[in-house]
Every structure is written in structure tokens, then in C-alpha cells.
Amino acid sequence: MSEERPGRQHRPARAVTVVVIGAGQAGLAMSHYLGRAGIEHVLLERGEVGNAWRHERWDSLRLLTPNWQCRLPGLRYAGPDPDGFMSMPQVVDFLGDYARRLSAPVQAGTRVRSVRPADDGYRVITDRGEWRCRAVVIASGAFNLPRVPALDRALPASVDRLTPGEYRHPGQLAPGGVLVVGASATGLQLADEFQRAGHAVTLSVGEHVRLPRRYRGRDIQWWLEAAGIHDQRFDEVDDIERARRLPSPQLAGGDVPATLDLNALSARGVRLVGRLVGLQETRLQFSGSLSAHCAAADLKLGRLLDTLDAWARTRGLEGCLEAPERFPPTRLPNVPCLGLDLARGEIRTVLWATGYRPDYSWLQVPVLDRKGQLRHHGGVVDAPGLYVLGLPFLRRRKSSFIHGADDDARELSAHLVAWLARDHRHGAMPRGLPTALGA
DSSP states (O other): OOOOOTTOOOOOOEEOSEEEEOOSHHHHHHHHHHHHTTOOEEEEOSSSTTHHHHHSSOTTOBOSSOGGGOEETTEEOOSSOTTSOOBHHHHHHHHHHHHHHHTOOEEOSOOEEEEEEETTEEEEEETTEEEEESEEEEOSOSOSEEOOOGGGGGSOTTSEEEOTTTOOOGGGSOSSEEEEEOOSHHHHHHHHHHHHTTOOEEEEOOSOOBOOSEETTEEHHHHHHHTTSTTOBGGGOSOHHHHHHOOOOBOOOOSSOOOOOHHHHHHTTOEEEOOEEEEETTEEEEOSOHHHHHHHHHHHHHHHHHHHHHHHHHTTOGGGSOOOOOOOOOOOOSSOOOEEEGGGTOEEEEEEOOOEEOOOTTBOSSOBOTTSOBOEETTEESSTTEEEOSOTTSSBTTTTSGGGHHHHHHHHHHHHHHHHHSOTTSSOOOOSOOGGGTO
């Protein structure tokens, strides 16, 4: 985002108590609680409500979570298919309906150009004028800018490249082979879609989280929620930074939900290779760590299933669940592929499923670390009156899911309201949530 333009005429600055940046599930959940507390606020949205779901997802994408898990404060899924998985248009409708029910004060089509400190709070400068506020909530999400490796620039011109945010349907791809780099949920789903569309697919695999779609007759999300794993808090984890960097689990939704893992893909003809580590002239180089990454994922899956089985026994649920099972280890190629020569024309497209990062280029407040990440404690940013919502494992493992926005927004809004009640000009900003709020 660009800076404000000197000399450009703007309408007089408008005043509001809180500016929320973003009108996705996190911003709307915060609006619910601020409205309930009687706090005047506005949501600034660069596009429309649910803009990323509307414009930055591929056509066939479904949520990884079942419909019964789609809930926000004051709204739960009430449709005819609780065990189904929403398509992107359905997610957009769900969020739009929620915004209308809230009468959320959304300023659509408003791009934030900068946020900077002011004597009494913050100046929020947009392409449609300026706002003055006491507090700012950043709810613009964690998936703003694709993480594309530097070697992308060295690929030959004969090879197309895409990110998931640019991809919509297989018709975009040139005829020929596709290399998908990254084996989290996105990488697996797109590798599967490309292979079904008739492309020869090579999947570059690094660290990943393997999960079955269903276990003992229940969706895996039922287990993670019922056993309390989704509710694990950020201050209960030994290494929260690593936990926040974990890739999304290998899951997919669909009309007939099924496990989508490396075994399923290799059985359909997808070639598995190790992590992409370099390009020597026209030859792509892959790590020999494929077996180690797969063994680690298999081991962690087994430990998780042991934990879930133990939980079921302690709750006396054995009689209403199917028998425990364990899944075959990941099948590996007999001979690992350590390189591919692009000059042979075998690969025509590279899809970078290598993750995303937030965009804070507009944030003119000294709260970023040396890696460009926000310094925060469970969403309370290291600046008075500045908060963030919607990041992975912000306050709980479920933070980045639609249903995870409720608890985080409730707690952070309570912190914000308590902070506003103080004369923050003469006192230090409270670092954690009040004990009564469970921090």
C-alpha cells in the first residue's frame, strides 16, 4: 500500500473511537462485541465483506471445516447440510448475511494507506479520507502476500508460474506437466485438481501435517474440537512461534469428503519429490529429505490418534464409536528423484503453494520485529490501543478458522474496552488480559 500523497485534497478527518481494518470473519466478530459494548467503531474494507473469500480463492475450493463448525458470535450454520463443506460463494453469503444482521458499520471499497500514531490515538489514512481514533484493530488477515521463493525469478521464460491467489481453474494452465511446490492443504488440493484435469503432476514435499478426513466414524474436526485440541491456548505451548508456523493440515472438503494425503495422490499417479532447494542452470534440485518429512508426519499422526483414543476412553465413548484404526505409512518412491531438467519441457507450470504472509507495509508504528512480524502478546500489540485478530494460533489453535474468531474477539474486545476506560495518556498500557477474562 502506498503512502498518502502530499498536497492531495482530502475531506476533513472523521473521528471514531475504534477503527477495525478488515471485514472478514475476524473484523465482523470484533464488530459484534464492540457494538454490544456500545463502542463507536467503523470497519474499513478494501473491497467487499469477505473480500478474500470472494476474490482470492480458486473456483472449486471448499472449507476444510464442516458446516456445523461455521459459527460466529450470534450466528450458527442452520442449513440443511451440517456435515457438508461450504463452497466459496456460500462462505461469502454466510459472512454477508452476518454483516447485515449486525448492521455492521462497514466502509467498503476503502483501502488503508497508512496508520500512524497521533496525540490522542491514531491517524488512519485511506484513499477515501482520514480517520482519527483512539484504538485500531488489525483484522486484515495473515494471507495477504504470497511467499514466493527467490528462485522464481531464475526460472526460464518457458515455464509459467502461479500462486494459489492467482489460480482459479485448470483452464489457466498450459498443456503439460505441473510442479506444485508445497504439500499443505492447498498444495495437495491443487495437485489433485491438476492431476484429475489430465496434467502430469510432481509434488514437492517438505514439512507437513497429515490428518485423516474421518476417524472412528466422526469427522476429524469433531475430534479436535471435542477433545479440546482446538481450544489449546497460546500461553500453554512451549514454542508458540513454531506452532504458529506449522503448515495447514492435509485436509479437503467436498461433496463426498475423503482423506486426501500423499498416499491418495501417489496412487493416482502424482510423483512425490523432496523439498525444492535450488536451481542449477535449468535443473531443479530437490532435497533428499522426503522420507524424513514423511516419517515425521506419520509419527505425529500416530501420536495424535493415541491421544484421541485415550480421550475417548476417559469419556466412556468406546461403545458409540467405531474401532480404533491406524493408517498405512506414507509410500515413498523406490528411487528418490533429486532433480528435474526444465530444458526437457517436462514441467510447463510451477504452482507456488508455499504459504502467505501478512502485509504491514502501511503500518507506520514501530511494532514489527526484524522479520517484519507484529510483536504482540495474544493479539495485544506492543503499542497502546493497537490489536490484531485473525492470525494463526493468535490466542488458540483455532484462531484462524471461522469458528475461532468468536473467542479471540470476545477476549480482545474486553481488553480494548477496559483499556479505553482508563486515561491511557497517563498510564502504562496493560500487557495481558485481566485475570477474570482467563488470560
